[in-house]
Amino acid sequence: MTIDADTIRHLSEVSVSVELETEDMTLNIGPQHPSTHGVLRLVARVDGERCFDVRPVIGYMHRGYEKLSEVRTYPQITTIVNRIDWVSGYANEVPFIVAAEKLMDVEVPERARYIRLILTEMARIASHLVFNASYPLELGAATPLFFALRERERVLDLLEGVTGGRFHPNFNRIGGVKPAYAAGSNTRKLPQDLPAGFLQETRDAMDKVSIAVDQLEDLVAGNEIIRARTKGVGILPPEVAVAYGVSGPNLRASGVPFDLRKTEDYLPYDRFDFEVVTAENGDCWDRWYVRLLEVRESIKIIQQAIDTIPSGDLQAKVPKIIKVPKGETYVRAENPKGEMGYYLVSDGGTGPYRLKIRSASFSNISILPWVLEGILVPDIIAVMGSLDFVLGDVDR
Amino acid sequence: MTSSPSETETRETEAQEPDAQVHPLQGFADQVAEAVGGTQEIQFDTVKVRVAPESWVDAHLVARDELDLVFFSWLSAIDWTNEVEAGDPLTDEVEERIELLSALSNVTDGRLVILSTDLSSEAPRIASLVEVYAGANWHERESHEMFGIDFDGHPNLIHLYLPESFLGNPLRKSYPLLSREVKPWPGKVDVEAMPEQNGSDQPSTENPES
Numbered sequence: 001m002t003i004d005a006d007t008i009r010h011l012s013e014v015s016v017s018v019e020l021e022t023e024d025m026t027l028n029i030g031p032q033h034p035s036t037h038g039v040l041r042l043v044a045r046v047d048g049e050r051c052f053d054v055r056p057v058i059g060y061m062h063r064g065y066e067k068l069s070e071v072r073t074y075p076q077i078t079t080i081v082n083r084i085d086w087v088s089g090y091a092n093e094v095p096f097i098v099a100a101e102k103l104m105d106v107e108v109p110e111r112a113r114y115i116r117l118i119l120t121e122m123a124r125i126a127s128h129l130v131f132n133a134s135y136p137l138e139l140g141a142a143t144p145l146f147f148a149l150r151e152r153e154r155v156l157d158l159l160e161g162v163t164g165g166r167f168h169p170n171f172n173r174i175g176g177v178k179p180a181y182a183a184g185s186n187t188r189k190l191p192q193d194l195p196a197g198f199l200q201e202t203r204d205a206m207d208k209v210s211i212a213v214d215q216l217e218d219l220v221a222g223n224e225i226i227r228a229r230t231k232g233v234g235i236l237p238p239e240v241a242v243a244y245g246v247s248g249p250n251l252r253a254s255g256v257p258f259d260l261r262k263t264e265d266y267l268p269y270d271r272f273d274f275e276v277v278t279a280e281n282g283d284c285w286d287r288w289y290v291r292l293l294e295v296r297e298s299i300k301i302i303q304q305a306i307d308t309i310p311s312g313d314l315q316a317k318v319p320k321i322i323k324v325p326k327g328e329t330y331v332r333a334e335n336p337k338g339e340m341g342y343y344l345v346s347d348g349g350t351g352p353y354r355l356k357i358r359s360a361s362f363s364n365i366s367i368l369p370w371v372l373e374g375i376l377v378p379d380i381i382a383v384m385g386s387l388d389f390v391l392g393d394v395d396r
Numbered sequence: 397m398t399s400s401p402s403e404t405e406t407r408e409t410e411a412q413e414p415d416a417q418v419h420p421l422q423g424f425a426d427q428v429a430e431a432v433g434g435t436q437e438i439q440f441d442t443v444k445v446r447v448a449p450e451s452w453v454d455a456h457l458v459a460r461d462e463l464d465l466v467f468f469s470w471l472s473a474i475d476w477t478n479e480v481e482a483g484d485p486l487t488d489e490v491e492e493r494i495e496l497l498s499a500l501s502n503v504t505d506g507r508l509v510i511l512s513t514d515l516s517s518e519a520p521r522i523a524s525l526v527e528v529y530a531g532a533n534w535h536e537r538e539s540h541e542m543f544g545i546d547f548d549g550h551p552n553l554i555h556l557y558l559p560e561s562f563l564g565n566p567l568r569k570s571y572p573l574l575s576r577e578v579k580p581w582p583g584k585v586d587v588e589a590m591p592e593q594n595g596s597d598q599p600s601t602e603n604p605e606s
Contacts, residue, residue, distance in 0.1 A: 059555075062557040067566055071483050240530070242466045242467045242468070243468055243529050243531055244468065244530055245529075247467075258503040258504075262506075328442065330442045341469065343499075345474060347487055348487060349487075356470065356474075358470040363468075363469075363531055363534075366533065
């Protein structure tokens with residue numbers, strides 16, 4: 001007896017369409033799980049290999065920074081906001097300091113603004129390199145980690161050299177910046193400027209990071225397994241992303257060319273030539289690729305800033321005891337993770353009356369229930385990793 | 397900002413008139429205020445539009461559909477009160493209320509508006525925005541937990557950070573900072589005597605909250 005092709009096709013269709021009796025099961029992921037970048041717990045209902053009704057449980061890192069800010073002085077709060085997103089601690093300080101300066105009407109010296117900009121971009125490179133290290137690792141590729149973390153260490157060494165801290169620089173003061181080696185001095189005779197050779201070393205380091213980014217791209221972009229795991233997975237349509245307040249590279253990967261460096265004036269980004277990197281599909285692959293390309297744009301910005309940095313003071317004249325006049329303002333900035341903003345309400349005292357901290361990761365992971373609906377269980381890790389969140393930035 | 401809405405507005409206008417310059421965002425503020433039926437003010441480059449609690453949801457619908465403010469940035473509240481347990485009290489007497497704020501932006505030129513409405517301090521209650529902006533879900537849960545605001549129509553109004561058994565609303569000004577109650581810490585005092593000078597063997601930089 002011969003079986004023709006049509007019969008085979010018919011039989012195979014019958015065999016896959018048989019309804020199997022399945023039972024839902026609850027899958028608990030975390031809170032201690034290496035792919036959650038901190039302590040995030042997910043409770044998912046799983047039907048076979050697909051998961052439904054995913055509920056993120058957060059709060060394990062809640063440190064009550066908004067309440068603590070109400071009993072701290074303005075200079076003390078920079079230490080707190082450093083610890084919100086510890087992967088790019090420096091970038092957290094800037095919008096807060098700019099908000100306080102706005103209320104105080106302080107004119108910050110140009111050189112200090114340029115230094116803030118250079119260090120913010122270095123923090124962005126460090127943060128994106130951590131992503132480029134950890135994301136392939138979560139998908140099973142260990143090698144890119146060594147390339148990315150080696151270069152991140154180069155950037156962090158420079159950050160440490162000028163600020164004194166790798167993770168928590170606490171480098172901004174109201175009215176400017178304060179280099180570390182002059183900070184604790186009693187003599188006041190040390191020169192208050194960047195360490196000698198810092199700009200040249202940064203320029204050299206950027207060349208090396210640039211080479212490493214090319215290597216990373218070669219290493220990861222051509223990898224069949226990574227392509228298969230990320231292309232078309234976890235697609236985020238732009239209209240859904242904006243309704244959830246998803247910002248930063250995650251939003252740009254969905255094709256929305258929205259970058260606060262182009263629209264806000266917290267730092268002098270308008271003087272530099274750089275592109276807003278976007279992608280079209282909004283899948284995990286695009287979110288990875290946008291971050292890789294953004295490292296190149298940050299390198300471009302740093303190189304231009306080093307070329308044009310003006311000389312001058314690093315600190316404006318401000319009173320010894322900082323009192324911020326009455327008023328309210330919202331200052332937001334393009335953090336490596338997305339929109340980071342501070343709604344500052346001052347009553348004229350030495351500390352804020354209320355400080356609302358808008359952090360990027362909070363909104364970025366609030367979309368998890370939407371984007372994980374109906375997804376395959378192994379893809380949970382691929383999607384979560386691609387959103388690049390830090391739990392300290394979620395819980396505050 | 398410690399006075400009633402109308403007074404603040406006049407004060408702002410007075411403060412800006414001497415240099416006779418119209419703020420670049422004035423046109424945008426007027427446009428939003430007219431569309432949502434509220435009153436606008438610009439403080440330090442931040443546009444705030446006050447609306448009545450009844451038109452809270454409608455104002456957001458108009459902002460999203462007609463003004464193209466599709467990006468939901470955040471939602472939170474301020475507890476305006478004269479009696480505070482943590483932090484400094486206000487210098488001027490205020491009308492006790494909970495001010496609910498939401499920040500909306502477009503994704504083209506980055507214009508942002510803060511919509512604001514006043515709720516009663518005793519039993520703050522307002523309609524939920526989840527149907528308008530899906531992202532309001534977690535922010536409303538946060539405000540419910542931290543300020544005790546009830547959002548009608550919210551699908552899942554449970555605690556976000558703290559256990560369900562946790563009592564009190566930590567970001568209310570009436571809620572004390574417990575670590576301060578247990579052990580006072582200088583906090584706001586920058587300059588302290590060194591341990592040997594005040595005769596204490598305790599390190600003066602110790603922070604009991606860490």
